[in-house]
Amino acid sequence: MSAMAYHRPSSLAEAAKLAAGDPDARILAGGQSILPSMKLGLLAPSAFIDLAALGELRGIRADRKSVTVGAMTTHAAVAASPEVMAAIPSLAKLAAGIGDPQVRNRGTIGGSLANSDPAADYPAAVLALNATIRTNRRALPADGFFKGLFETALAPGEIITAVEFPVPNTASYVKFPQPASRFALVGVFVAQTSTGVRVAVTGAGPCAFRVKVLEDALARRYAPQACEGISLPSGDLNTDIHASAEYRAHLIPVLAQRALA
Amino acid sequence: MAVPIELTVNGKTVAAEVEADTLLSSFLREHLRLTGTHIGCDTSSCGACTVHVGGRAVKSCNVLVAQLHGSEVTTIEGITPRDGSLHPMQAAFKACHGLQCGFCTAGMVMSAIDLLRHHPHTTDEEIRAGLEGNLCRCTGYQNIVKAVAMAAKAMGRQRP
Ligand SMILES: Cc1cc2nc3c(=O)[nH]c(=O)nc-3n(C[C@H](O)[C@H](O)[C@H](O)COP(=O)(O)OP(=O)(O)OC[C@H]3O[C@@H](n4cnc5c(N)ncnc54)[C@H](O)[C@@H]3O)c2cc1C
Ligand code: FES
Ligand code: FES
Numbered sequence: 487m488s489a490m491a492y493h494r495p496s497s498l499a500e501a502a503k504l505a506a507g508d509p510d511a512r513i514l515a516g517g518q519s520i521l522p523s524m525k526l527g528l529l530a531p532s533a534f535i536d537l538a539a540l541g542e543l544r545g546i547r548a549d550r551k552s553v554t555v556g557a558m559t560t561h562a563a564v565a566a567s568p569e570v571m572a573a574i575p576s577l578a579k580l581a582a583g584i585g586d587p588q589v590r591n592r593g594t595i596g597g598s599l600a601n602s603d604p605a606a607d608y609p610a611a612v613l614a615l616n617a618t619i620r621t622n623r624r625a626l627p628a629d630g631f632f633k634g635l636f637e638t639a640l641a642p643g644e645i646i647t648a649v650e651f652p653v654p655n656t657a658s659y660v661k662f663p664q665p666a667s668r669f670a671l672v673g674v675f676v677a678q679t680s681t682g683v684r685v686a687v688t689g690a691g692p693c694a695f696r697v698k699v700l701e702d703a704l705a706r707r708y709a710p711q712a713c714e715g716i717s718l719p720s721g722d723l724n725t726d727i728h729a730s731a732e733y734r735a736h737l738i739p740v741l742a743q744r745a746l747a
Numbered sequence: 748m749a750v751p752i753e754l755t756v757n758g759k760t761v762a763a764e765v766e767a768d769t770l771l772s773s774f775l776r777e778h779l780r781l782t783g784t785h786i787g788c789d790t791s792s793c794g795a796c797t798v799h800v801g802g803r804a805v806k807s808c809n810v811l812v813a814q815l816h817g818s819e820v821t822t823i824e825g826i827t828p829r830d831g832s833l834h835p836m837q838a839a840f841k842a843c844h845g846l847q848c849g850f851c852t853a854g855m856v857m858s859a860i861d862l863l864r865h866h867p868h869t870t871d872e873e874i875r876a877g878l879e880g881n882l883c884r885c886t887g888y889q890n891i892v893k894a895v896a897m898a899a900k901a902m903g904r905q906r907p
Binding site for chain 1: 748750766767790791792794797803804805806809811813816858861862877879880881
């Protein structure tokens, strides 16, 4: 017999109240990250607060200026959305490359961002496109949202409701997938936005981050050649069984170059 | 905590009380005795446990039954016609030798059906990408890809 509780709130307010009332409870979205972590013994929540009944958190809205994706929208829905394909094709392509079809059919954008896995794909898009993360309490800018390994700017019990991506002039994402899991060994998202060129990297550090030297170089010339000769320090980057920090550092300008090719 | 749930499995309504952390894979195999769904890794890596929820392929070892209140679940047992013949995808796996030990097959068939439902005219490359979440330790995949391509033709003919 497990002591765990399961709640399926029918409103955002009820979900927030449940989350505020129990610090050891976990919001449940697709479960594609929570359930594996529980099996590994990394997580033992007292209760699930399942957002499945909150239809208002699901869906995609787009106009000429921005694309807004509800927190409970699956990766498969983003990948197949004609609106996303038309406005920000690189975002649809990113979603289509997450994990495998089964994971994409359940995993959600809100879960991916709240989780801030160091190798997750969406964080790179959110940072490079200068997206806004909307929660039940406030709107958070992309810069400063990812704080560290599995750590974000979300307060305890705070619930992501939607992510708003401004439509860029042009953008592209290239990931070097770790062949077994399809997570990013390194992924680089390059975008020309209304606030300038932004380059965001995932898979290489404790969480997604921007790379100023590449942004400056591409601001001068938005072309693959601009990445040539740029080398990045590997000091703070990840080393694991899949790749060394030096290899990851080397991949960053290489993938940026491929993104622009 | 016992959670009351009601869902449809292979067309039949199922009402039950489950623990909050009961996985769909254990519910199907241990509670409903639908053992056609296999558990290969239990770490959401191999796809052997793939079933359909609302017509889409999901790994049943990575979903809670509690999450599926009101959903429609289809397992490998639910795709065969009532007369006991084979679904065109199963028939194609048989004809093309798309299996050896058969452990991965139920999951492969469920993923492949979802793939063809959404992309009826797939290339071999798309078939491989569509089966990314399913591992096979025996066949080397060649005959699985052939089987899905054959089923695509057979299912295309069935479509009105
Ligand atoms: C085999 C496999 C391969 C994968 N490959 C990739 C990959 O290549 N790239 C990639 O990016 N990801 C990958 N993933 C992870 C996948 O994308 C997950 O779907 C995603 O990280 C989490 O989304 P979820 O909806 O499943 O969240 P859940 O697992 O339900 O939740 C994850 C975390 O977010 C919190 N949370 C969920 N929703 C909200 C919300 N709205 N507000 C606040 N907190 C919330 C939860 O409390 C939990 O802490 C993979 C997963 C698997 C199993
Ligand atoms: S048993 Fe579910 S993915 Fe392997
Ligand atoms: S036939 Fe043996 S695992 Fe695929």
